[in-house]
Amino acid sequence: MQFVVSPAELAARTAPPEAGPVTASVEERVVENTVVTRGEVTYAGAVDAEIDTSSLEERAVVTGHVPEVGDELKAGDVALEVAGRPAIVLPGALPAYRDLRVGLRGPDVAELKTALAGFDLWAGDPDTDLYDADTAVAVGALYERIGYEAPTGGDEARVALRDAERAVRDADAELVSANRGGDAATARTANDALVDAQETLAEAQVAVMPSLPASEVLMLSALPRRVDDVRVARGDMLQGAAMQVSGATLAITGTVAKRDADLLQEGQAATFTGADGTDFNATVESVRAPEKAGSAPKSDDDGGGSDESAEQPAAARFSVTLKPEKLSAEQVDALRDTNVRLRIPVASTDGAVLAVPIAALSAGSGGEDRIELHLDAESRKAEGEDTVTVPVTAGLAADGYVEISCDDERVVPGAEVVVGT
The missing domain is CATH 1.10.287 (Helix Hairpins)
Structure with a gap:
């Protein structure tokens, strides 16, 4: 009999509750407008490091200076020793493709002179692309610094x-x-x-003036570089790429919609969350518009970059690159090649403020903002009303909440506002 329920009692149990307002509490919180996306954590710009040994008279045997994975290559370092001779790391985007000596001209000479200037070595007039006696003397000084005799014929x-x-x-x-x-x-x-x-x-x-053989230089852009993979050992014949190198620091790359990209700019602070739930800081380095369909990217000589003034498709995604900050070696290893959640605040209140759900905000006949305050029992008895409309000043809105300010003493944290019926 304890499981028997009368029809009247069953109807009473399933009857809808008495109609009334749906309320939410006034909160004291930081209102923050944030762009949220995901990004890949990688070392930027991985490339194969190849050394041109075609002009070597001896066999291209690796004789020393073999790096290890994780080593960092800086300007002036010896990346590898081949047949007893160094492969010197120099900054530059144009690979070494010929032996350089006095009297030659070209963009590779101009690149070399710029690299030598980075060592505080006078390599001749920087506005010319001529390998002259000053350039030769500077090359000789560079070899002396790294402890090798310069090639002199x-x-x-x-x-x-x-x-x-x-x-x-x-x-x-x-x-x-x-x-x-x-x-x-x-x-x-x-x-x-x-x-x-x-x-x-x-x-x-x-x-007999110092020259620079192509086999003794490794031009790499964006130094320093991190060694990701070593493909030779001491005693091996050098064939193909000796190693793979990438940027020496981690980068996070992701995409955002145009409406979010319009809110981002270089230098903005951001956070990202690792696989273990730890939050890390980062900085926005760049925001790039997508390339127009059917068009090739412009080179620096053509004006550089993409045409941001061109109309982009509504669904096009913008690329955003961030630089992580203050990571230990262990954290770098744990984060590399992972996908992380990115949060980029674009606007925020100055500390905690009064906030209500956006649904609690309505507009008066004059366009003013207002909320409907649900009175407590004592106030309802005094006012003779369950709710009262209170004018407020609305501020920043984000994540479903809006900042409000009000002179009414009843609008305090914990007060109830009507968000629906």
Whole structure:
């Protein structure tokens, strides 16, 4: 009998509750407008590091300076030693494709001169792309810094220089003798021989000035770089890429809609959450518009970057890059190659403020903002009403809440406001 329920009692139990207002509490909280997205944590710009050994006369055997995964390559470091010679890391976007020596011109020479200037070495006029004597002296100074002898043409070039110097001395003596003898024809012949000897000496002097073989330089942009993968060992023949390197610091890349991208700018603070729930700080580094469909990206020579003034499709996603801050080596290893949740605050109240659900806010006949305050029992008895409309000033709205300010003493944290019926 204890399970038997009368029809009248069953109807009473299932009857709808008495109609009344739906309320929520006034809160004291920070109202923050935040762009939320997800991003990949990676080392930026991974590239294969290749060393051109095609001009080597000896076998391209790796003889030393083999890095380990996780090592950092900086300007002036020796990335690898091949056949007893260094592969020097220098900053630059143009790979080494030829041996550089006095008299050559080109963008690779200009890039080298810029790199040498970064070591406080005078490499000649920076506005020209000529490899001159100053450039050669600077290259020699760089080799001296890293503890290697600079390439100067070898023994044959030094022998040729001595022979040329001797030839100039002999030709000069012949000219002096001819002038003393008073034979004009003999003097002219001796003078021509001296000029030829001097030209040969100039060429021999150039041949022994420091040069930079393509096999002894590794040009890498955005230094320093982190070694991600090493593909050779000491004693191996160098074939193909010796290693893979990437940016030395982590970067987080994600995408946002255009309406969110319009709120972001470089330098904004952000946070992201690791797999273990730990929050980390980051900074917005760049926000890039998507490329227009069917068009190639512009190079720096064409004005650089994408045409942000062009109309983008409504569904196009903007790329955002962030830089994590103050990570330990253990945290870097844990975060690398993970997908994380990003939060980028774009507007916030100055500390905790009074806030109510946006649904509690309504507009009066004059356009003013107002809330409907649900009175407590004592106030309802005094006012003779269950609710009262109170004008407020609305502030920042985000995450379903809106900041309010009001002079009415009844609008305090914990007070109830009507959000529906």
